Amino acid sequence: MRPLFHPAPEDLQTSAILHALADPNRAAIFANIMRAGCVEACSALSAVGDRVIPKSSLSNHFKVLREAGLIRSERHGVEMRNHARWAEVEARFPGLLVSILNAYAGEGPRMEDGAAERPPAPIPPDNGSSV
């Protein structure tokens, strides 16, 4: 399998980040990873609300998040460990992630009516997800 590509912090692009987070499924996945700081296994997130996301779509969602620079994924045995690259993105685009996640959290049960059933996470954890 091709080694995973992660953009350098200075290569982060606003348009890629917005595009990645413009999909409610991906935003929900990312919000989960932010909340947890690190999530093991893509399949841990294979449902948004009550809708099951097929493996291939999930794999693609993770790829989009990864290539936008929002998460860092590393193989750990048979599964994937995904970290939010919160600190790096925040350093380059201050306030961007917080306001986007807040916007989704504050928008009511609309986000594919599933991502708002769990408690909103307005302020992300500041655990050092950088590196």
Add this chain to the structure above:
Amino acid sequence: MRPLFHPAPEDLQTSAILHALADPNRAAIFANIMRAGCVEACSALSAVGDRVIPKSSLSNHFKVLREAGLIRSERHGVEMRNHARWAEVEARFPGLLVSILNAYAGEGPRMEDGAAERPPAPIPPDNGSSV
């Protein structure tokens, strides 16, 4: 021509806003409207950098921005007057627009290498663009 559709403030959706602004051309158009508060004529914005955007594409970009609730368009004679709906969006999603525009402005001459040739507008004008 069909009367123009504008979503109500409570119908604004984060995903639609992010999708609208994920396109660098549209983001540049929107940044211009924000900077000016109000822009007359779509064709006033028909070039981003040195690239000319065809009329039909422009019309579509304006439609996407309008239907995301980012701008309000009204016919004024033969041309269109476009206002940023800054106050309404800000009221519902505080900080969102500012951090997105800041992200683009701070990203260097990359945004289709044209939108950064003019001075960045980190903080939007607070002229009452609501209504």
Add this chain to the structure above:
DNA sequence: TTCGGAAGTTCCGAACTTCCGAACTATGGG
């Protein structure tokens, strides 16, 4: 070592979206 299962990726066709030229529709002026 070999088998089997679990986790992800790749492939590829169907469905959807975006782009842009050409034709069309409003609006105002002469």
Add this chain to the structure above:
DNA sequence: CCCATAGTTCGGAAGTTCGGAACTTCCGAA
């Protein structure tokens, strides 16, 4: 009325996304 101007709609080509089936990789058990 006719023309010019400013935008919109149509429609086809090109590109993107979605998801099922098949494939790869890794690990534990026999």
